[in-house]
Amino acid sequence: MTGDLSGGPVRAQTPGITKLAIMAVGGQGGGVLTGWIEKLARAQGYSVQATSVAGVAQRTGATIYYVEMAPASERPPVFALAPSAGDVDILIAAEMMEVGRAIMRGFVTPDRTTLIGSTHRALAVSEKSAPGDGIANAKEVHAAAEIAAQTLILADMERLAVAHGSNISASLFGALAASGTLPFSRAAFENTIRESGKGVGPSLQAFSAGFDATLGLNDNDTAARSSTLASVGQANPTLQWEVLRNRIDALPEPVHQMALAGLEKVVDFQDCAYGSLYLDRLEPIVALDRASDHWLLAVTAAKYIANAMAYDDIIRVADIKTRGPRFDRIRAEMSVRSDQGMQLTEYFHPRAEEISGLLPRGLGARVENSPRAMAWLNRWFGKGRRLRTDSIPAFLLLYWLGGLRSYRLKTRRHTIEVAHLDAWLHQSLAPLASNYMLSVEMLRCQRLIKGYSDTHGRGQSKFASVMQGADLVKDRKDAAEWVARLHAAALQDPDGKALSGALKTVRSFS
Missing domain, CATH: 1.10.8 (Helicase, Ruva Protein; domain 3)
Incomplete structure (x- = not known):
């Protein structure tokens, strides 16, 4: 018995049975793709079994959809319920880190597996919540995939689908058709989409784009870029x-x-x-x-x-939460049928500062200067709010808030952000004539500020501390290096312990 890449056993291939696994996160249409594959195989006279193992939400684990199929016969085959390491013929990954996850779990082996994946990134919670740049290295995953797979098909399937107003499941279905791993014609694949009766036109276009990209017939970079710019121009x-x-x-x-x-x-x-x-x-x-x-x-x-x-203000958050594509992604993730209703609860936990920041600049400043008013806001909003955005009142409230763009520039929050931006640029560019890299490093410190509510508050505190440290070392020849160290320390932990230690060192120079 030989070993696979993960150290597990390699199982002998079951004669006549094709084994296909799909790894996808919420909103990527893994269930839709699985349904298409199952219907396609049944229409072509195959016995099929499809199962799924749900992962934990928010990218701590992807859902694994598993399909086994074999030509129909008098003696029904015995199908497995889940994929095993070294025993997968076709692996479809709807995102680049899912390619890596599939390889790590041993589902991709060089003796048999065709790996079809999308090169785009949908960041995991661990990547988003890191104080600094927590994004995993996709190039390393790509290199591992080239070694691990027998046949490798990688393209930005998400971009191809979006450019045609469809979901990534359609472009991945096209890539599967073009890969030649299933003994079905392109027409059979397309008929499966037509019979679904939902979003047929865009899905067929995305299917064709995935098919052509797999065969190397098209380079869609220019078209996709034009689509992006066109969407901005339309708005x-x-x-x-x-x-x-x-x-x-x-x-x-x-x-x-x-x-x-x-x-x-x-x-x-x-x-x-x-x-x-x-x-x-x-x-x-x-x-x-x-x-x-x-x-x-x-x-x-x-x-x-x-x-x-x-910056992330209440207007921005409300706008994002009421955008149509977001609801479409959630419906796809939950596999909601057209004849089913969906209940959606949003959780909001703004600080008093977010509420006062939404007020007109003069009134907001007066409220912030009043401890009594801020305490009252904290009592009302400190415990957070849950809004059912599938209900008309809650949705209209958020939709109204998200539509306040023209008012945003008159708010207290915008006044604060402009003052912060101007002060940051002024302080960062001050040493430019004598120390170019110090100015660059001070500009980079803005990355410490991100997010909303408490996350934003912690980022502001760290930013202010690092910029104070930069002021202390600005006359040193190695000032840029020290600012970079303070910056790196600020990104090490949410509590700022590493930054406090680095600031003590900097203060000792004085």
Whole structure:
């Protein structure tokens, strides 16, 4: 008996039975894809069994869908209920880290497994909750997949599907058809989608895109990029967007990609006029930079100015929670049929600062300066609220809040964020003439601030501490290195113990 990549046994392949596993997280249509495969096989005269093992929510574990099929015969085959290490013919992973998870569990082996995966990322909770950059290295997973699989098919199936207004399950179904691992024609695959009777047109287009990408017939990068820009242009006046794009094109070429990503983020957050303000802040910094330093200052500023301008306020949170695609993802995750109702409860736990920040700037400032008023807000909102957004009153409340974009710039919260942004840029650029890398590192400190409510408050506290430390070391030759160390310490733990120790060291220099 030989061993597989995970150290487990490799089982002998069962004659006549094809074994297929799908690993997908909520909202990726794993159940839909499994249903299509099951219906396809039955329509082609196969005996089929499909099962699923649900993972824990929020990406601490993916749902594993498992299908076994064999040509129908007088003697029904005996099917297994779950995949075993070294005993999977086809593995479909709906996200890059699920590719890695499949390899680690031994489901992918070089002697038999065709691995079909999407290269896009849907970040796990552990990646999102890390104080710093907790994103896992997809390149390492890709390298492991090249070794582990007999046949490897990787493409950005999510992008292909979204570009055609469909779900990733459709593009993965197309990749499966093109892989040749199942003895069914393309027409049979497409008929399965047609018979589903739901979203047939977009699903067939996404299917075709996945099929063609697998065969290498198309390079859809340009088309997908055009789709992204078109969606932004539809939400905002086309002429204004083109003016902003022309301003991006006037920047040095190495800055284009990050500046465009930042522009799209702030326009989605507010509007094209707000995007113009973003470029108003970025362009003077680009003018201070130079090619000899590879435009590092400008690229860093492009990223973190956008993050600072697209802060998470109540308006933003409500907007995201009432967007149609989010409800579609949840319905797909819960396998809700068209004739079924769905109950959805949202949990909100804003601090008093979030409530006062929603008020007009003058009134909000007065409330924040009143301990009695802030205590009253904490009593009312400190325990959080649960809203049933499948009910009309709760949904309309959030929809109304999410639609307050035009009012946002008049709020107390926006005044605070603008003051923070201006102070951060001023302090970061002050040492530029004498210490280029110190300015770069101080710009990077903005990454400490993210999230909402208590998470945002902790980030602000750490940011302020690191910037105070930067002020203490600004005259040292190794100031940039020390700011980078303080920054790294702030990202090590949520409680800030590592940062407190690093600040003690910095203060000892004085």
